[in-house]
Amino acid sequence: MSIHDSYSDEFLNAYVDGELDQEETGGLLRELRHNQELGARIADLEKIRGMVRFAYNNIPVYNHEQGRNKPVSWTWMTIAAGILLSIGVVLGWSMQYYNPAPNGLIEIAEAMQINPVAKDDSRIRMVLNVTTNNKNKLETVLDETEKFLKRYRNSAQKVSLDILTNGKGLKLLMANHSPYADRIKRLQEEYENLTFKACKRAIMRVQHKTGKDIIMLPGTVVVPSALGEIMEKKKEGWSYIKI
Template identity: 35%
Template structure:
């Protein structure tokens, strides 16, 4: 059976979503995701369903001011994209949910040596204003730690799904703060997902205008996978 014809069983896919596979088995799935849209959609929907069940036990968030304006009574169809972002949790690397102060401190100690910069990736897919503020607080705390300890570091904040609102000109509630952070920390980069930008255009007819200095990459998922394979610490912001 060829690689294209090979199919994974439902039990195998469910085990992948629940992070119960061996590294070798996970690698088989990751190798297929980029070229198999049906498989990506299946995993996305399974992960989304699981996350919705978990969220059912939490208080639903209030809509973000900017994104509510964009929606104009029409729900943004980015939930699937946000769900897909979560499947990379099983890739080799660090996967920290809702980072606390202690978790940020732990990541700050990951640098392998004085001459090798620490490399940390923050992933933002939630557009709630309070959540975005917490992410920026965590990023700034980490950057200050590295500066005070005279340690070099590279930090990327990757946004996709509703998290893109953090970097949208005229919509982001923290545009001024982001611009100050960009000037203050030269090794800090804010990144936007082109797939999400395209989806905004297709589903809302909205042309995304980004804040100055924001870097655009092809896919948030692909960038996260690349960074984790390069040894970057990963924080789900």
């Protein structure tokens, strides 16, 4: 079995993000001692992660309460979209652009139909993996989620959206911590095709670190691991984008 078979990109991404447990990390580090190919793959993923971080850090934050008609600076948007397109080519993603000037996170995710089940599959199924607790980014995710779901509410095209949280992103769905509890509840009630999920392993790590029980917002689906959920969804043909 080759290293490409032994360690998936999803697994190595989890390592880069510090999301593996001690046993998994130890096994990978032992392999790295004598495997240059594996080390090169991890280095490449770290470079790509930096490029993605740069792209998302420069996407304009949309405020649905202020400046609805405020012009958007397309310079940074063009750079960000170009970087994401380049990354998609490097990783071998299958990409389909429906709009030459995407204006938000959801539009970019929609444009990137990663690993489609079939080319004639018109469904839009996306997983947004939220790993940040940055207020601007979280508000952007919720703003763009709502705008996207409204657009397709009466469409014949089937749409499904999962917002999967782990790491620092757990705070989006933590009861008594999330400032968006009321808004999330409203979105859950309004859109049956929207699911909020949390990584059980990440929850357990926070509980172990703080010594306190972690309670998630009502309606949150707790999955065994973010990594496993992402891998399963990608096998089913869902698009995946990390924020």
